[in-house]
Amino acid sequence: MAGFRLFDLNPEQETAVRTTEGPLLILAGAGTGKTRVITARAAFLIAEGVAPEQVLAVTFTNKAANEMRERLATLIEKPQAKKVTMCTFHALCVRILRQDIEKLGYKRNFSIYDEGDQMGLIKKLITRTAAKDEKLDPSVAKNLISKAKNHAWNAPPDEQTLLGAVYLRYQAELKTLNAVDFDDLLVLTVKLLTEHADVRERWQRRFGYLMVDEFQDTNRLQLELVSHLADARNNVAVVGDDDQSIYGWRGAEVSNILEFEAHFPNPVVVKLEQNYRSTNAILNTANKLITNNPRRRPKQLWSAQGDGAKVRIVQMLDDRQEAEFIANEIATRQVTEHAKWEDFAVLFRMNAQARLIETNLRQLKIPYRIIGGKSFFDRREVKDLLAYASALLNTDDDVSLLRIINTPARGISPATVERATAISARKKCSVFAALSDEDFRSELTPRATASIDAFIELLDSFETRLNTPLTVQNGVLRDLIAKVGYLEDLRRSCKTPEEGLQREHSVMELMKQFTEYEGRSAEGLRGFLDEMMLRNERQDDDDELKGDGVTLITLHAAKGLEYPHVYLIGVEEGVLPHDRSKVEGTVDEERRLLYVGITRAQTTLALTWCHSRFKYGSVTPCTASSFLKELPPEWTEHRHAGQILNAPVEHAASGDRFAAMKAMLDRL
C-alpha cells in the first residue's frame, strides 16, 4: 500500500475502505464521515494498483460530485484524481447515450428537456388532443408519465382516456423532437445496456469498481443501471442511510437499501455509527425517535463529544411569537455566546414558513440567507439562451425553437407559429423545416414571409458558424445575443430597472460560465448545454450571496448540511407530519424528515410548536406533533416561549440583554 495511509479512520471506516472486492453495503448514519470513506476508498483502490479510470463514484447532485472530486485531489496526486469518474447518475447516462443512442433510434445530437420544457410539451399535447369539454391538469399528467417511466410500465394506460392518449403521444413526440427528458436519460440507458450486450460489456470493462452515494435515494431504474454496470465483477460499494430516506415521493425506493442482499448477494455490511457532528443529547433524541419506524436497519449513533445541552422543546402561542422568539434569541446569543450569524439555521417543513422568520430577522437587522426558491436555471433569460443553443444544435427541437421564434419580437405572430406547427404535424417534419415549406409560405402575408426568411437566415448563419471547426463557441453565442438584440429586449420587458439589472446579470453569469467551460473542455456548446441542463442547483454557489447570515432552509434541502445551532420550527400535527402524509401513508417518511432535521444540529437544538398558526389566510388552531411524544424525556426539556421571552431579569441575563440590545443598535 505504497504512498497512501489510512488517515485517522475509525475501525469501521477502515473496514469499509479496505473491503475492495465484492458487494459492500456501508450503512452510514448522519454525520459519520461517509464522504470521507468514499474518497478514502477511491484513494485506497488506486494505491492498491487499480487504474484510476476503473473507479466510478455516482452521486445524486453535482455538489456532492464536486465535493468528492476536490477531496480526492487532496488524497492522491492530481493527474490520478482527474482520471477517476465522479459524477451524477444523469451525467453518466448522458455520457453513455451520446455514444450509442443511435442504437435506440435517436440521433446523437439529442436535446435534454428539463421539467419546464416537459411541461410545455405536455400542455401542447393536451390542448391538441382534448375535446372541448375535457380537462387535464398538465402537472398531473407529467407526474403520471414520470411514474410510469420509473416503474417501467410497458402497458400504457387506457388509450381511450385523454390521459392515456397524451401519455402515448408524449413519448412519440419526444422522439421526433430528438429529445429526451430526465427520466428518459435513465430509461434509455438501461434499455441500451439491456438490449446491447456489446455496449454493456464495454462499460462493464470500463468501470471495474463502482461506488454509489446516497443509495437510499436511488429509484428502480438507478438500481438497474448499477446492476448492469456491476454485473461482471460485482465490485459495487453503496453508501447510504435508510433513516434518511426522504425522497420516496420522487420515486426513491428505500427497499433498494433495505433489501440490498437480495440485489447483491452476500455483501460485506459495515455500519458507521460514530458521529462526528453532534452531542449525545441530540443523537439520543434522534435515535429514540427513529426507533418508531418499523422498516429500518437498526443503528445507534453515538458521539465521543459528550452529552451537551438538552434538546429544548418550546411551545408558542402562535407563529408570530415563534418568529419573534427565534429572532430575539439569535440576536442575543450572537452576542452572549460569541456566535457567528452563520452558526444558526432555521429549519422548516414548508417554504411558506420562512416568510415570517424573514420579516422578524429583518426587523432586528440580522443578516440571513434563504436556501431554495427559484433556480438559476428556471429564470426566463437563462432558459431563453439555452433554448437558442439547443435550437441551433438540434434542428428537430421544436420546443426550444418555439420558445425563441419570436423572442425578442421579430414579427412572427402566434397565428403564423400556429400555422407552422400545423404544417409540421401534417408533414411529419420539424417546425424549422416547416418554415421553408411552400404550403406554409403560401399562406403568409409578404410581411410575415420576410420575417420568417430573416429568422431562417439567422439560424442558418449561426449554425454554420457553430459547425466551423476551431471557433470559440462562446464568441458565437455572444454574437448571437448581440445580433438579436436580446439584452435590449430583456431590459425593455422588465418592470423595474432593478429587475432588468438582475436579469442582465444572469445572462452575464451564464456567459462567464460558458467561458470557464471552454477553458476546461473541448466539448463546445453541446457539452456546455448538457452540463447546464443537468444542473438544476440553487444559486447559493454564485459569488454574490455567498456571505454570512442565518440560514433559512427546508428540511429536505438541509440533508447533508450541519449547523452549530438549529431551530426546527412548526413541529405540529399537520405540518410535521404533514396532513397529506396521513392519507398517503407516508408518516414514516415524515418521521425520517424530523430525524434528518434533528441530526443537522451540532451543539444546540430547539424544536418549536405553536398553539395556532396563520394558514391559507386564516388562523387555525394547532397541536404539538405526535412525534414530540416519541422523544426521550431524559434528553429533552419543555418550555413556553412566554417564560423565556419574559424571563425574570437575572444579573447575567440582564447584562446579556443589554449587550444584545446595544449590538442591535450598532447594526442600525
Place this chain on the structure above:
DNA sequence: AATCGTCTGCTTTTT
C-alpha cells in the same frame, strides 16, 4: 399585444 382582474388551490424538489 399587452395589461388588468378574478379564480383557484395550496409539501417537499438531488437531475
Place this chain on the structure above:
DNA sequence: GCAGACGATT
C-alpha cells in the same frame, strides 16, 4: 394570503 394561470378587455 398569495402566486400563477387564464380569460376578458383596451
